[in-house]
Amino acid sequence: MNVLVKGAGVAGLATALELQRRGAQVTVFDPQKRVGGSASWYAGGMLAPWCEGECADKRVTELGIAATGWWNNVLPGHVECNGTLVVAPARDHAELNRFASRTTGFRAVDAKEIGALEPALSDRFRRGLFFENEAHLEPRLAMQALQVCLARTGCSFRLGRTVADQTGFDAVVDCTGIASPVAGLRGVRGEMLLLRIADLPLKRPVRLLHPRIPVYVVPRGENLFMIGATMIESADHGGATVRSVLELLNAAYALHPAFADAEIVEIGAGIRPAFSDNLPRVSRHRGTISLNGLYRHGFLLAPVLAARAAAMALETRDAANG
Numbered sequence: 662m663n664v665l666v667k668g669a670g671v672a673g674l675a676t677a678l679e680l681q682r683r684g685a686q687v688t689v690f691d692p693q694k695r696v697g698g699s700a701s702w703y704a705g706g707m708l709a710p711w712c713e714g715e716c717a718d719k720r721v722t723e724l725g726i727a728a729t730g731w732w733n734n735v736l737p738g739h740v741e742c743n744g745t746l747v748v749a750p751a752r753d754h755a756e757l758n759r760f761a762s763r764t765t766g767f768r769a770v771d772a773k774e775i776g777a778l779e780p781a782l783s784d785r786f787r788r789g790l791f792f793e794n795e796a797h798l799e800p801r802l803a804m805q806a807l808q809v810c811l812a813r814t815g816c817s818f819r820l821g822r823t824v825a826d827q828t829g830f831d832a833v834v835d836c837t838g839i840a841s842p843v844a845g846l847r848g849v850r851g852e853m854l855l856l857r858i859a860d861l862p863l864k865r866p867v868r869l870l871h872p873r874i875p876v877y878v879v880p881r882g883e884n885l886f887m888i889g890a891t892m893i894e895s896a897d898h899g900g901a902t903v904r905s906v907l908e909l910l911n912a913a914y915a916l917h918p919a920f921a922d923a924e925i926v927e928i929g930a931g932i933r934p935a936f937s938d939n940l941p942r943v944s945r946h947r948g949t950i951s952l953n954g955l956y957r958h959g960f961l962l963a964p965v966l967a968a969r970a971a972a973m974a975l976e977t978r979d980a981a982n983g
């Protein structure tokens with residue numbers, strides 16, 4: 662069975678892999694010249710099902726628990742399983758209590774344990790929460806590795822072309838994110854920074870709680886740190902605003918003053934595709950299967966949703982044969 666996957670973001674690449682595993686011949690099409698998507702390119706790469714429970718439906722936590730295993734299995738060596746540390750300055754301890762009341766899968770940590778987990782944060786925070794089963798990966802490297810893995814097993818890539826020729830395919834899976842024609846989709850803009858600083862040896866994502874501007878810092882290796890991210894109800898593809906950049910930089914500085922000397926490597930903005938309930942959907946529309954609405958959870962939920970989309974695509978063949 663020949664399947665065309667439109668979109669080479671995390672949804673499209675994961676779907677291509679799940680289709681291949683089920684024996685399909687897959688072609689991935691994307692107008693961009695590289696794989697890695699649009700929203701996916703700017704992601705933090707956190708696999709944080711318990712932390713995300715703070716603001717997401719409990720199904721996100723349930724479905725996301727399988728993600729670390731999937732990524733580890735597909736891309737051994739890419740996943741860092743060091744957990745997530747959540748901290749707040751003393752004046753925002755109410756935020757920490759609220760976060761704890763809305764999540765599971767953590768243990769409360771004091772200043773001593775925070776210092777043991779992250780020596781760079783010693784004496785900076787009195788209380789925190791440690792989600793020890795969470796993980797993270799470098800999203801861009803992971804998607805490039807997925808491409809290599811797919812190409813090695815026979816997937817073909819049509820990148821950098823403006824029009825997808827859909828003739829000759831038995832099924833089409835649309836994973837085009839915010840560009841998809843699927844009804845009910847909205848954009849949630851996320852601005853982010855990439856900073857470089859030596860001598861700040863953070864091992865894991867650290868979330869700094871704040872009543873207005875909660876942020877996270879994700880270590881990327883080679884002294885790089887991703888700082889994210891704004892959550893703005895907008896599908897505006899423009900660059901990051903001064904206000905957002907100032908807020909992200911202030912928050913990074915509040916986490917650790919060493920960020921004052923960091924080099925700004927990149928300022929970016931991605932549009933998270935989301936439905937009104939912020940839950941993803943696999944649906945069929947006029948012969949095209951759509952996987953969309955991954956919102957804040959593309960890396961977390963793509964494994965499970967891709968398997969659903971692949972199974973639905975193969976039903977097309979089974980229905981034709983039956």
Ligand SMILES: Cc1cc2nc3c(=O)[nH]c(=O)nc-3n(C[C@H](O)[C@H](O)[C@H](O)COP(=O)(O)OP(=O)(O)OC[C@H]3O[C@@H](n4cnc5c(N)ncnc54)[C@H](O)[C@@H]3O)c2cc1C
Nearest residue numbers: 668670672698699700701705706707838851931959960961
């Ligand atoms: C700042 C930020 C931080 C985030 N952090 C995390 C995180 O830590 N963990 C997590 O799990 N999620 C995170 N997310 C969410 C995650 O990035 C998204 O849920 C995910 O990227 C959506 O993936 P996608 O493949 O559906 O869309 P996209 O990545 O947007 O990919 C869509 C692709 O479709 C292509 N396309 C467009 N039109 C067409 C067409 N006509 N034909 C073919 N292809 C087309 C585009 O070029 C693009 O490559 C974050 C998002 C942002 C913005």
